[in-house]
Amino acid sequence: MTTRTNTEWLAALRETGQSQEGAVRELRQLLRRAIFSFLSRKGAANAAGPGYDHDDLAEDCAQESLLLIQSKLDQFRGDSQFTTWAYSIAIRVTLNELRRRRWRTSAMEAARLGDAMPHWPIDNPGPERSLEQQKAWAILSEAIETALTPLQRKALIAHAFQEMPLDLVAEWLGTNRNSLYKLIHDARKRLQAALLSRGVTHRELIAIFDTPRPDRPYLEDGKKSFFTASND
Amino acid sequence: MKRTEFGRLIDTIFAAKAGEELSCSDYFERLPRYAELEAAGEDAAAQLPDVRHHMHQCPECEEVYLGLLEVVRAEKNFDASR
Numbered sequence: 001m002t003t004r005t006n007t008e009w010l011a012a013l014r015e016t017g018q019s020q021e022g023a024v025r026e027l028r029q030l031l032r033r034a035i036f037s038f039l040s041r042k043g044a045a046n047a048a049g050p051g052y053d054h055d056d057l058a059e060d061c062a063q064e065s066l067l068l069i070q071s072k073l074d075q076f077r078g079d080s081q082f083t084t085w086a087y088s089i090a091i092r093v094t095l096n097e098l099r100r101r102r103w104r105t106s107a108m109e110a111a112r113l114g115d116a117m118p119h120w121p122i123d124n125p126g127p128e129r130s131l132e133q134q135k136a137w138a139i140l141s142e143a144i145e146t147a148l149t150p151l152q153r154k155a156l157i158a159h160a161f162q163e164m165p166l167d168l169v170a171e172w173l174g175t176n177r178n179s180l181y182k183l184i185h186d187a188r189k190r191l192q193a194a195l196l197s198r199g200v201t202h203r204e205l206i207a208i209f210d211t212p213r214p215d216r217p218y219l220e221d222g223k224k225s226f227f228t229a230s231n232d
Numbered sequence: 233m234k235r236t237e238f239g240r241l242i243d244t245i246f247a248a249k250a251g252e253e254l255s256c257s258d259y260f261e262r263l264p265r266y267a268e269l270e271a272a273g274e275d276a277a278a279q280l281p282d283v284r285h286h287m288h289q290c291p292e293c294e295e296v297y298l299g300l301l302e303v304v305r306a307e308k309n310f311d312a313s314r
Contacts, residue, residue, distance in 0.1 A: 034303045034306075034307075037302075037303065037306055038299050038302065038303060041302075075261070077261060077265075079264075079265045080264035080265045080267075080268050081264070081268065083307070084264040084267060084268055084300070084304055085264045087264075087300055087303045087304065087307075088260065088263050088264045088267070088296065088300050091296050091299040091300050091303065092260065092296050094299075095292070095295055095296055095299065099292070118233070121233045121238055122233055122234070122235050122238050123233060123234055123235075140242075160233075160241050161233060163233075165292065166256075166290075166292050177256045177257070178255040178256055178257050181253075181255055181256050181290065182255070185248055185253055185289070188244055188245045188247075188248035188289075189248045189250070191245045192245050192246055192248055195245070195246075201246075202242065202243070202245075202246035205242050205246075206239060206242055206243070209235065209238060209239060209242065210235060210236075210238075210239040
């Protein structure tokens with residue numbers, strides 16, 4: 001296999017004839033190897049669900065990635081290796097396919113999509129589910145019910161609580177992924193304002209549901225707990 | 233929903249910035265550079281803070297980053313062993 005510079009990759013893929021064929025063949029091999037290696041990880045294999053074959057999936061995703069890469073050559077910024085850019089497209093295509101498969105096998109009823117708030121959002125709540133947690137969840141779910149627009153609520157519930165992939169939520173709502181991200185971003189801002197106006201801080205909400213971790217970079221200084229204070 | 237996912241949702245609510253944030257498309261344009269910096273041992277988050285912020289806010293986009301980083305590191309090792 002040859003080693004090409006970014007300029008050589010772009011030139012060869014834009015040419016016609018043998019030079020292009022060679023570059024396409026080489027790129028397909030690289031993509032296939034990267035995708036196969038990625039799929040071989042335990043997490044990805046579990047996510048794909050039953051009855052799938054690494055080889056077939058790697059082949060299909062490599063082919064789809066290749067077509068996308070060829071159609072997006074003008075969008076390559078040149079601030080990374082060409083192959084890194086190509087791999088980013090391949091991983092994205094592969095994860096999209098895994099998410100679509102996982103979603104197809106989930107039992108979500110179309111009638112409930114985007115509408116039903118979960119009674120309790122966390123799997124296996126266990127005996128540690130406290131009154132404080134129930135109160136915090138009631139405040140958060142009330143904010144989701146009242147502070148968001150119907151479309152924001154629908155998108156957030158389908159994606160965050162019913163685990164529908166973003167691209168599928170976008171298709172379902174007749175929009176695109178960028179617009180959907182903006183919609184959910186605006187929903188988060190509204191929720192943030194609603195919670196802060198009720199005196200609920202990030203730190204205390206996290207402390208109630210989880211143990212704060214040092215890798216959470218956005219924790220602000222906590223005030224006296226809203227929940228503890230109101231329980232006094 | 234797993235407890236970690238619920239915690240992440242709470243994190244993203246409070247980390248939402250007042251202004252515009254990087255879109256998923258803009259993120260994907262910058263991601264290859266970010267992954268290469270990270271694989272080279274540089275502080276990618278300090279150099280490209282908007283990319284870091286987007287991946288915090290969008291777990292699906294972060295999943296692509298984690299997969300890409302693995303591939304880039306594997307390719308580096310592969311090249312070094314040749």
